[in-house]
Amino acid sequence: MQALRFLTAGSVDDGKSTLIGRLLFDSQAILADQLDVLERRAAGKPVDLSLLTDGLEAEREQGITIDVAYRYFATKTRKFIIADAPGHEQYTRNMVTAAAGSDAAVVLVDITKLDLSQTSVGLLPQTRRHSLLAQLLRVPSLVFAINKIDALERPGEGFAKVKAALESFAQAAGLEVAAIVPVSALRGDNVTQPLDAPWWQGPSLLQVLEGLPCVQERSDAPLSLPIQYVQKDAFQSEGAGFQPRVLWGRIAHGAVQVGDEIEVLPSRQKAVVAGLRRAAEDVQRGQAGESVGVILDRQLDVSRGDWLAHPGKAVLQNRFPATLAWLDTEPAKPGRKYWVRHGNRWVQARIAAIDSVLDIHSLQPQAALELQVNTIGRVQMEVQHELPVEPFEFNRVGGALIVVDPASHRTSGALLVDLPPAPPAEEDW
Structure with a gap:
């Protein structure tokens, strides 16, 4: 199964870094020397798992996440790439960067920050903002993780109230929510193992993540290929009459194969694909998501920043x-x-x-x-x-x-x- 790229988002101190640390710890994705450093720093106290992602000195000093931290782990069924996005409003741009290439967003909601005495629970502005940004950036799957559930005397009642508030917000905003799950990132409740509680019969957060789909670029759409690099062909064939060049780029959507007629944008010059490269090999076809080198049958003025498309399919x-x-x-x-x-x-x-x-x-x-x-x-x-x-x-x-x-x-x-x-x-x- 393809690796799932997901980000964690939410307000400040909602427990995003701790949650990722818990996922890494429980999946045994922490190196022995990393764990040794954390244990020595803890000096007999519980290990601070948030330090696994807060790599900048300023982050450790202030106790907040500033930059996006990427971490990797795997289970028996799937690989994961995690982006830990900052929660502070000042660093919203970093969250947007992380969301742009993600398959899913896990928005944490700190239940201890909400007024559960009210009939209708109000959500924090950053919870709403990050959810809307995830929708704006077309992140396919949205998961709400209600954190610090262990801090409540009646966790089932509190979870039900916050879940209702999230569902109401999602309906009003037109958000499609994949799941709403209770967790305790600090203790590990319902993170990798299902929660043993009479009021919760649903999956753990990890079980939800293992079942989410990945973004699939469309191969059946018209070709869209932004040129990133132009290289002289080191394997010029005899009698070609000109020095061929290889136009490298990652296919955004669609597919291209040898013999296709294409046009260069914005100049609208046309040519035929004489050859295709992928890595160090000649190939006959490339499709969405793949990086390829395109060799044309004639010399055209093409440079970085131009696009390749099938004739008449693109609108300028x-x-x-x-x-x-x-x-x-x-x-x-x-x-x-x-x-x-x-x-x-x-x-x-x-x-x-x-x-x-x-x-x-x-x-x-x-x-x-x-x-x-x-x-x-x-x-x-x-x-x-x-x-x-x-x-x-x-x-x-x-x-x-x-x-x-x-x-x-x-x-x-x-x-x-x-x-x-x-x-x-x-x-x-």
């Missing part, structure tokens, strides 16, 4: 609607110029208009003149040169762009193309 746009997750402390304002990266190409861009901003509490769009940090809005984007953008729902590579501030060079936002595409703008830059 220089104005399109998109959802923008804004991550910069400097507000996003219409008319201001930014750099955006689409595939491997950098172009200038600007926000032509802000249609709305999402209120994460009411889940309703609100009018806005600008986007503040950690807000999500719908915008109209204009780019200086036409790009083969596609809806993010259908193409997670062709439909995603990052926004960079040209003055500070900070990554300012994550841009996801929506449907339908707007007609091209004819304004001068």
Whole structure:
């Protein structure tokens, strides 16, 4: 079975790093020297499993996660790649980075932070924000893990209340939830082994993760291949008449085979695929998710940042609607110029208009003149040169762009193309 890439998210001190440490510890994925260091540092007290992911000195000093930490473990049935995302609002951009390539998101909910005396339990803002960002980034599977269940006198009643609040929020936000499970990351309750309690008859968190599907790129779609590197062919055949080049890239979706006619975007030049390479071998076909080298039957002006597609299948746009997750402390304002990266190409861009901003509490769009940090809005984007953008729902590579501030060079936002595409703008830059 394919390895599952998942991230843990949630608010500060919800226990994300401890949960990952528990998964690693219980699955025996901790090296002996790592465990020895933790035991010596604990000095006879219980081992702090969160230190397995908090690798930066600043993280250990402050007791928070700052950067995304990746860890690997395996069970008898599956391999896993975990991304431990920061919970602090200041580091939301790091969570977006981790979510972009994940198959699942485990959002932790610290039950001790919620007021269980209320009939309707209110959720923390970061729980709502991270869940919405996971949906925005099209993370296929969403799992809520209600943590620190061992701290309650009546854990069954508390779990039922929080579960109802999460289900209500998910229904209002249009979230598809794969599972809601109770856990105690500190003690290990219901993490790798099912919880022995009369009020819970469901699976453990690990059992849920073992059954989740992985993202499958579409091989039956039109070809979409962003060029990452252009290399002179070291194995030039005699009599070719020109120096062939190998156009390397990872196929975003679709497939390509020797003999296919393709076109280079944005130039619209056409050629026929004369050869394909994968690693050090010649192959006849490449499909979505594979990195291949394409050799054309003629010399064309192709460089890093161009795209390969089947003729007539791609639409070039220089104005399109998109959802923008804004991550910069400097507000996003219409008319201001930014750099955006689409595939491997950098172009200038600007926000032509802000249609709305999402209120994460009411889940309703609100009018806005600008986007503040950690807000999500719908915008109209204009780019200086036409790009083969596609809806993010259908193409997670062709439909995603990052926004960079040209003055500070900070990554300012994550841009996801929506449907339908707007007609091209004819304004001068």
